[in-house]
Amino acid sequence: TTYYDSDADLSVLDDATVAMIGYGNQGRSQALNLRDSGVEVVVGNRDDEYRERIEDDGFEALSIADAAERGDVICLLIPDEVAPEVFDTEIEPGLDEGNAIYVSHGYNLTYDLLQPPETADVVLVAPRMGGWAVRELYESGDGFPSVLAVEQDYTGDAKATALAMAKGIGSTRAGVIEGTADMETKIDLLSEQALLPIMMAAMTTKFEVEVAHGIPPKIVMSELYLSYEMAEIFEEMAERGYLGQLPFHSRTSQYGQLSRFDQFDPEPLREFYEEQLQGIDNGSFAREWSAEQELDRPGLKRLYKKYRNSAFFEAERETMERLDFGAEDD
Numbered sequence: 001t002t003y004y005d006s007d008a009d010l011s012v013l014d015d016a017t018v019a020m021i022g023y024g025n026q027g028r029s030q031a032l033n034l035r036d037s038g039v040e041v042v043v044g045n046r047d048d049e050y051r052e053r054i055e056d057d058g059f060e061a062l063s064i065a066d067a068a069e070r071g072d073v074i075c076l077l078i079p080d081e082v083a084p085e086v087f088d089t090e091i092e093p094g095l096d097e098g099n100a101i102y103v104s105h106g107y108n109l110t111y112d113l114l115q116p117p118e119t120a121d122v123v124l125v126a127p128r129m130g131g132w133a134v135r136e137l138y139e140s141g142d143g144f145p146s147v148l149a150v151e152q153d154y155t156g157d158a159k160a161t162a163l164a165m166a167k168g169i170g171s172t173r174a175g176v177i178e179g180t181a182d183m184e185t186k187i188d189l190l191s192e193q194a195l196l197p198i199m200m201a202a203m204t205t206k207f208e209v210e211v212a213h214g215i216p217p218k219i220v221m222s223e224l225y226l227s228y229e230m231a232e233i234f235e236e237m238a239e240r241g242y243l244g245q246l247p248f249h250s251r252t253s254q255y256g257q258l259s260r261f262d263q264f265d266p267e268p269l270r271e272f273y274e275e276q277l278q279g280i281d282n283g284s285f286a287r288e289w290s291a292e293q294e295l296d297r298p299g300l301k302r303l304y305k306k307y308r309n310s311a312f313f314e315a316e317r318e319t320m321e322r323l324d325f326g327a328e329d330d
């Protein structure tokens with residue numbers, strides 16, 4: 001089911017206080033949107049230099065524990081890696097029966113890392129957008145799509161609360177699709193662990209082939225994505241669909257794209273997707289990532305180091321410098 005503005009009733013939140021825990025990408029944008037929709041919001045954050053920004057934006061800045069105590073809907077918009085511990089130590093002690101816990105990503109629920117008490121509602125509204133776009137698309141009036149899920153309905157009103165929150169942040173304007181936290185986790189992780197790696201492999205391999213055939217790395221890099229042409233193509237795809245935007249390309253390009261897409265063998269890709277999905281479903285990725293974090297992320301650091309010095313990213317860096325500063329030809 002997809003829900004729009006007319007399906008959601010903001011007055012459900014009339015007597016409620018929303019406690020925004022975290023004031024980063026999502027937290028700040030969602031807090032501002034909710035307030036502009038007439039919802040009472042307090043912000044809970046660590047007491048550091050960012051607290052000033054919260055007050056500058058006109059919110060009451062509280063400690064995380066005080067905000068959780070005050071809130072009826074408690075939004076956990078801090079990094080997923082730290083949310084379970086913060087929840088256990090600072091939020092759960094202040095929860096009242098019937099409070100709602102609100103998250104914007106399913107990960108901690110899917111892998112049981114977050115275990116809210118049975119006496120709370122648990123809802124998810126996950127914008128399919130970065131925090132910056134969440135604010136901008138609210139202000140422009142367009143809204144943005146989200147996935148909505150009710151994971152625990154203690155009060156019987158969890159869905160009404162979730163829909164009101166989705167409306168308050170501006171998402172029901174564009175359409176909110178009901179699913180489960182597991183579905184949201186799955187599509188998110190499969191994009192991260194398969195689609196994006198496949199795209200990166202497609203680009204780095206094109207780079208290697210073209211450079212091996214004598215084309216200067218900078219020409220290769222600017223064609224790939226640094227010229228923004230690819231970004232524009234993706235924007236048009238979002239606007240008009242893939243086939244809808246094809247006529248903006250030359251006929252040669254249209255024929256080249258469709259005929260080779262038709263010939264391309266997707267089976268190895270399918271296998272890679274299935275393999276990653278298995279690791280997502282059986283929890284092996286989550287275990288791998290938890291173990292990695294316990295050791296302070298040695299694997300992630302090693303990978304950054306490995307790729308920072310690769311020919312591809314070196315060419316990217318040099319091309320970006322040139323494009324930015326208009327340096328002379330070398």
Ligand code: NDP
Nearest residue numbers: 022023024025026027046050077078079082104105130131
């Ligand atoms: P951010 O990294 O922007 O969150 C930063 C906030 O978390 C700051 O307020 C920061 O406090 C606080 N924080 C960081 N570490 C701690 C800690 N150890 N203890 C207490 N507070 C801490 O997060 P995002 O907005 O990117 O993500 C929030 C949620 O939204 C996640 O569940 C994420 O998956 C989801 N989401 C994110 C999207 C995105 O665009 N990034 C898109 C859709 C969903 P301080 O100011 O003190 O540093």
